[in-house]
Amino acid sequence: MWYQQMLILSPHQRGFHLVTAEITDRLNHLTEIKTGLLHLLLQHTSASLTLNENCDPSVRSDMEGYFLHQVSEDVPYRHDYEGADDMPAHIKSSLLGASLLIPVGQGKLLLGTWQGIWLGEHRNRGGERHILATLQGE
């Protein structure tokens, strides 16, 4: 069985956000899959998807602090049409990645106990974000 579905996330503030439930609640066919995989493609190049800790919000703010320091906005990039956060957002998107593949069993995501899906919003004003979900399995 193959299912494809577009998920539109409402605008999030710059930073990292736990979006596991926001994603799984909207998937129409997840509960039908006994064994399979869920693929998520964030169709943007200035945001990211990553797996990380699902409990303490300070992990997400420390992560934002790390990337703010690591990918400086004070560098004279050539690609700066949309502001100082433009090129750094592209860099963070490739460092973290824009897609995830997650195992599915008995209709649920088989993440580790402490794992959740994070959206990294790397623009100061990112707007809606489109995620194309491809679900396959038996």
Place this chain on the structure above:
Amino acid sequence: MWYQQMLILSPHQRGFHLVTAEITDRLNHLTEIKTGLLHLLLQHTSASLTLNENCDPSVRSDMEGYFLHQVSEDVPYRHDYEGADDMPAHIKSSLLGASLLIPVGQGKLLLGTWQGIWLGEHRNRGGERHILATLQGE
């Protein structure tokens, strides 16, 4: 349906290159897939595959500038047999990743409007690069 096919990319200069068309033009069975996924594995450890902006070439040169600065070639690595770009290339390959999984619909890659496939060539003289494409779907 499952298809596997080796794609051989001709040598690219050091830096980041937009290779979406170079890849899709060679895929023999892409148009047969109604819903599916394309997996690409770059079979090397000193180059990378990533999704990023498909339009402005300065994004790619800024990206090269970032990684040149971020993964210094002036550090005394133990693994330096093939020159100062040797170990930094291995680091960049793991930071960016060597594989991609891309949704397919109606015989086409379902990337975002601004997304393209980038080859990161991290060696000064990289030679041909092999990408094993695995296409599956219905």
Place this chain on the structure above:
Amino acid sequence: MWYQQMLILSPHQRGFHLVTAEITDRLNHLTEIKTGLLHLLLQHTSASLTLNENCDPSVRSDMEGYFLHQVSEDVPYRHDYEGADDMPAHIKSSLLGASLLIPVGQGKLLLGTWQGIWLGEHRNRGGERHILATLQGE
């Protein structure tokens, strides 16, 4: 055909470890797959899986040196409950990623000649690590 199997890796020292054989030797159905894909999800947020060089151990120690320098443990993170290596381990896990997807052909992983699967153990005392393997193919 779909198979799911939990692999439990015994504790590894902090650093990068070549675990290709440790993983493939335990997979029950790999040899039955003519064409397919193997997905590995490390169900933790303070360790990582990545593909890199499978031969010279100094690549792995240089990689550890790079990440030790790049993701400092001397920064005052808010999330430091489990010590100075706590938050840096979460950062490294997202930079490197916690999952891999590898093509399978004629019952074997189709990695490049020099590619192997690395476990990145980013905690000083990491304990056992769980990897959920999902194998599919025909």
